[in-house]
Amino acid sequence: MNIIACVKQVPDTETLIKVKPDGSGIVEDGIKWVMNPYDEYGVEEALKLKEKLGGDVTIVSVGPARTMETIRTALAMGAEKGVHIDDPSLNGADAYTTASALAAVIKTLPHDIIFCGQRAIDGDAGQVGSVLADLLGIPSVTFVTKLEIAGTAVKAQNAIEGATVTIETSLPCVITAQKGLNEPRYASLPGIMKAKKKPVDVKNAAAIGMTAAAKAKVAKTVPPPARPPGKILQGDDPALKAQELVKLLREEAKVI
Amino acid sequence: MAKGVWIVAEVRDGAYRKVSFEIASAARKLADELGDEVCAVLCGSGIEGKAAELGKYGVDKVYVADNAALEPYTTDAHAMAVAKIVKEKGPAILLLAASVQGKDLAARLVGKLATGLATDCTGLKIEGGKLVAMRPMYAGKCFGEVAFEAAPAMASLRPNVFPIAENAKAGAVEKFDPALDAGQIKTKVAEIAKDTSGKIELTEANIIVSGGRGMKGPENYNILEDLAKVLGAAVGASRAAVDAGWRPATDQVGQTGKTVSPNLYIACGISGAIQHLAGMSSSKYIVAINKDPEAPIFQRADYGIIDDLFKVVPEVTAAAKKLLA
Numbered sequence: 140m141n142i143i144a145c146v147k148q149v150p151d152t153e154t155l156i157k158v159k160p161d162g163s164g165i166v167e168d169g170i171k172w173v174m175n176p177y178d179e180y181g182v183e184e185a186l187k188l189k190e191k192l193g194g195d196v197t198i199v200s201v202g203p204a205r206t207m208e209t210i211r212t213a214l215a216m217g218a219e220k221g222v223h224i225d226d227p228s229l230n231g232a233d234a235y236t237t238a239s240a241l242a243a244v245i246k247t248l249p250h251d252i253i254f255c256g257q258r259a260i261d262g263d264a265g266q267v268g269s270v271l272a273d274l275l276g277i278p279s280v281t282f283v284t285k286l287e288i289a290g291t292a293v294k295a296q297n298a299i300e301g302a303t304v305t306i307e308t309s310l311p312c313v314i315t316a317q318k319g320l321n322e323p324r325y326a327s328l329p330g331i332m333k334a335k336k337k338p339v340d341v342k343n344a345a346a347i348g349m350t351a352a353a354k355a356k357v358a359k360t361v362p363p364p365a366r367p368p369g370k371i372l373q374g375d376d377p378a379l380k381a382q383e384l385v386k387l388l389r390e391e392a393k394v395i
Numbered sequence: 396m397a398k399g400v401w402i403v404a405e406v407r408d409g410a411y412r413k414v415s416f417e418i419a420s421a422a423r424k425l426a427d428e429l430g431d432e433v434c435a436v437l438c439g440s441g442i443e444g445k446a447a448e449l450g451k452y453g454v455d456k457v458y459v460a461d462n463a464a465l466e467p468y469t470t471d472a473h474a475m476a477v478a479k480i481v482k483e484k485g486p487a488i489l490l491l492a493a494s495v496q497g498k499d500l501a502a503r504l505v506g507k508l509a510t511g512l513a514t515d516c517t518g519l520k521i522e523g524g525k526l527v528a529m530r531p532m533y534a535g536k537c538f539g540e541v542a543f544e545a546a547p548a549m550a551s552l553r554p555n556v557f558p559i560a561e562n563a564k565a566g567a568v569e570k571f572d573p574a575l576d577a578g579q580i581k582t583k584v585a586e587i588a589k590d591t592s593g594k595i596e597l598t599e600a601n602i603i604v605s606g607g608r609g610m611k612g613p614e615n616y617n618i619l620e621d622l623a624k625v626l627g628a629a630v631g632a633s634r635a636a637v638d639a640g641w642r643p644a645t646d647q648v649g650q651t652g653k654t655v656s657p658n659l660y661i662a663c664g665i666s667g668a669i670q671h672l673a674g675m676s677s678s679k680y681i682v683a684i685n686k687d688p689e690a691p692i693f694q695r696a697d698y699g700i701i702d703d704l705f706k707v708v709p710e711v712t713a714a715a716k717k718l719l720a
Contacts, residue, residue, distance in 0.1 A: 153669050155669060233511050
């Protein structure tokens with residue numbers, strides 16, 4: 140089985156995000172870069188599928204030079220090879236542009252199933268997997284928490300508001316991974332050593348035959364609105380403090 | 396130049412989801428500013444009779460695709476139907492709900508329409524006759540103002556943020572043929588298992604009571620559930636509680652869970668890790684109950700109680716019960 144897993148490198152969840160004074164983006168100094176957590180679920184599912192059905196896993200990623208580290212992490216987890224699309228015109232690109240770059244590469248590779256995270260935790264757009272599927276002309280199932288493959292038949296589960304839906308489709312398809320799909324493995328030490336020798340193709344935009352043309356852009360980045368200082372309720376009696384809280388929520392905040 | 400502010404209305408089991416009226420109201424506001432009209436796309440089966448109701452929330456015209464293949468929702472059929480009418484009429488702006496289904500549909504439409512989409516927006520404005528969308532990024536650690544370079548300018552709107560405004564317009568109904576190609580509908584719904592527990596969805600809740608590591612174990616969440624029941628609230632959890640296996644992943648609030656903006660968020664035994672704060676800081680009011688006075692959650696809280704949550708929460712429940720009785 141030819142399995143593809145797309146990954147993105149993002150700031151670690153514990154990162155304090157600082158906005159540049161001119162609003163042109165975030166300050167990248169001192170950020171710890173990691174694999175997007177939702178992509179980890181995708182890579183793990185890809186590896187589980189390979190272990191069950193045979194085949195190999197190719198990692199595809201768009202990003203600047205530092206992204207190679209995240210590709211190596213996926214290779215250390217057990218993927219066979221990687222493609223790194225690195226071009227300044229694609230840094231901070233919108234979902235359509237990024238998906239076009241991924242599609243340009245994946246079209247040239249055999250692909251039975253493609254995994255993406257349901258969203259990347261930096262831009263939070265949650266679009267790339269679906270756009271990629273559309274550009275490849277194959278079905279997409281998003282926010283997947285359970286996946287079964289039998290032959291070319293695909294059965295996937297996702298949670299919508301107030302219900303769990305079971306969706307059937309067939310290979311080839313794109314699956315976007317949601318928390319709950321699996322528990323991603325850690326890279327082993329031998330895995331990390333082996334990953335260093337695994338092949339990764341680095342390509343620029345020209346090499347994949349694409350010219351980036353933005354459809355949308357973040358024109359300005361701003362910090363979140365400041366919250367006014369709060370009130371700590373004083374006293375020793377939990378019951379009295381609880382009563383005061385309820386009174387404030389009713390009379391001052393008017394939310395209950 | 397493209398004209399028209401459009402929405403995609405979301406229906407489930409033949410009824411509108413509340414967020415459909417929120418996006419209709421938001422679209423009306425934009426259209427009034429632009430001197431433009433609001434059109435809605437409604438896709439489903441046996442729903443033609445429902446279409447005119449959207450007029451109440453400012454919709455001038457409703458394009459209806461009534462077809463058995465559009466119920467229940469599948470990505471393929473709905474994306475095909477919406478793309479067809481949008482390509483034909485060429486609106487300037489297209490708004491959807493940032494619900495699970497709305498996000499799925501919107502993203503697939505980006506591919507079909509080769510355009511830009513701002514996901515999960517919390518604000519919209521018109522600048523120089525064009526849409527600018529405000530949206531949280533990094534789960535709310537910062538906000539981006541998105542400008543569009545292609546049409547339609549697409550935005551999905553976070554539920555519970557945009558106010559519903561009644562503003563009666565014609566709501567004229569026009570049917571269209573979605574021209575569904577059965578061979579291209581490759582996804583099919585095998586089963587929809589409804590959650591019958593009466594649980595309120597986190598992203599749609601007005602009030603959330605949330606518990607973290609300080610809950611000490613899954614067996615103690617009943618005290619939060621008791622409070623939630625009195626307040627009509629949903630129960631959430633921090634990543635620590637989910638990773639410990641105390642609560643399901645669907646309950647997680649934070650950067651790797653759900654980003655929520657209820658009117659009231661009550662954090663119990665949650666220290667306030669950066670990734671959790673990111674997911675709930677846009678709540679209107681925040682209450683923190685934690686015995687650690689140094690917990691970062693107190694810096695975000697409107698009201699804080701530094702005490703043992705096991706003593707305080709049942710008292711809050713009792714006081715709220717008395718008040719709301």
